[in-house]
Amino acid sequence: METVNVTLRINNELTTLQVKPNETLLETLRERLDLTGAKASCGMGSCGACTVEVNGMPLRSCIALTVEMDGAEINTVEGLKEEEKLHPLQESFMEEGAVQCGFCTSGMIMTAKHFWIETLRPPRRDHQGALFQCLPVHRL
Amino acid sequence: MILPDFEYRKAETVADAIGLYNEFAGNVRYLAGGTDLMPLLKHRLSTPAVVIDLKGILDLSTITAQDGWLTIGANVTLFALKQNQTIRDYFPVFYQSLEATACETLQMRGTIGGNLLQDTRCIEYNKSNDWRVARGFCLKMGGKTCNVVPGARVCLSNYCSDNALALISLSATVKVIGPGGERAMAIEEIFSGKGSKPFALEPGEILTHIRIPMEKSKGAYEKLRVRKSIDYPLVAVAACLKEDNARICVGGIGPAPRVYDLKGLGTDRVVDASRSTYADAKAVSNTTLSPEYRKRMAGVLFRRAVNKALKEEK
Numbered sequence: 259m260e261t262v263n264v265t266l267r268i269n270n271e272l273t274t275l276q277v278k279p280n281e282t283l284l285e286t287l288r289e290r291l292d293l294t295g296a297k298a299s300c301g302m303g304s305c306g307a308c309t310v311e312v313n314g315m316p317l318r319s320c321i322a323l324t325v326e327m328d329g330a331e332i333n334t335v336e337g338l339k340e341e342e343k344l345h346p347l348q349e350s351f352m353e354e355g356a357v358q359c360g361f362c363t364s365g366m367i368m369t370a371k372h373f374w375i376e377t378l379r380p381p382r383r384d385h386q387g388a389l390f391q392c393l394p395v396h397r398l
Numbered sequence: 399m400i401l402p403d404f405e406y407r408k409a410e411t412v413a414d415a416i417g418l419y420n421e422f423a424g425n426v427r428y429l430a431g432g433t434d435l436m437p438l439l440k441h442r443l444s445t446p447a448v449v450i451d452l453k454g455i456l457d458l459s460t461i462t463a464q465d466g467w468l469t470i471g472a473n474v475t476l477f478a479l480k481q482n483q484t485i486r487d488y489f490p491v492f493y494q495s496l497e498a499t500a501c502e503t504l505q506m507r508g509t510i511g512g513n514l515l516q517d518t519r520c521i522e523y524n525k526s527n528d529w530r531v532a533r534g535f536c537l538k539m540g541g542k543t544c545n546v547v548p549g550a551r552v553c554l555s556n557y558c559s560d561n562a563l564a565l566i567s568l569s570a571t572v573k574v575i576g577p578g579g580e581r582a583m584a585i586e587e588i589f590s591g592k593g594s595k596p597f598a599l600e601p602g603e604i605l606t607h608i609r610i611p612m613e614k615s616k617g618a619y620e621k622l623r624v625r626k627s628i629d630y631p632l633v634a635v636a637a638c639l640k641e642d643n644a645r646i647c648v649g650g651i652g653p654a655p656r657v658y659d660l661k662g663l664g665t666d667r668v669v670d671a672s673r674s675t676y677a678d679a680k681a682v683s684n685t686t687l688s689p690e691y692r693k694r695m696a697g698v699l700f701r702r703a704v705n706k707a708l709k710e711e712k
Binding site for chain 2: 278302303317320321323369373
């Protein structure tokens, strides 16, 4: 299988990679770049644990190909903090204890970032489409 | 789950995409948002040699209102359609069906063309390869039996697009371009009615535009699902009212949506029509809810949708 050159701006750093066409963005982030914040869970785009931000929009990286992303600007949960200061969302997740095992939390935060901060809309649980049943959702 | 091996090509124009289709002798799949295709590939339900990305075709990414028609390019995402003021003002049923499709993160990715041409679904079909090998292949996978209804001769998988129902109730038309040229048809004509091959499109054809007549309408969309945040419809009804007439579309049961045209909207007429949905709905136990419940809910949602649309009118 031939490989393709892809240039991505990940957390404000330009990276050029040689990827196979059938590699998902999630695999690239986790296995090549060691950005393991986005988690591999259902793998079908249902649960949202793999959510990262691409060009300002949340995206389920398990069903997106890396080759489609050429030239895109990607932010992961690792890039949220500024210097040593956590993002306000991360702070409030910690303060409220909105974490049980924490596996899905990074996807939750990346989804929440768009809906709560960027669009300034009130959070609606049925909107968010994040499916995490174990979590103390009422604390979110 | 790991994707199978394939090559990736990006098309810049529709002609480009068809050229690539011919170059690889049809062993290709078109990729738009990928929210339907990627899970199919991961499950090995489709194993193309080449995936042709259509997202780069800019001609298909616009919404234009002209000559009494709203023309929507197939690459427009569901999220972008939801932001469109004309759709909010003129086609409430379409707005509601967009809102009801999956969740917002997937709406940002999924395109309207891909949503219309999504494959039909079945609890015995959308499974991993290992699971299906162990169970035995069904009609839709090229096997000889149906795994849901023993002895069935045709595939009874469900077509689960929300927006197709709304667009049918709005009398929309679609334009497709393929190796054999270009054609336009009413949207309900793209369905073959066969679960194993749900679309009556020629090989290699690409859905390029959807056109909706620009008439103000009243409408409502009602959908039954288990999880409010994401699921496909288990049965859904789109109702579009224009003056005293209504066009109502019932979907989520069987491989093609069913259309009801009502003249006059008296209570008796609506109740009668809603009763016939019970007999018409050929539900089988291929979803998470029982077929009997879904059949009954078809009539309930039918009345609910019409009443909601009527209320809006006052």
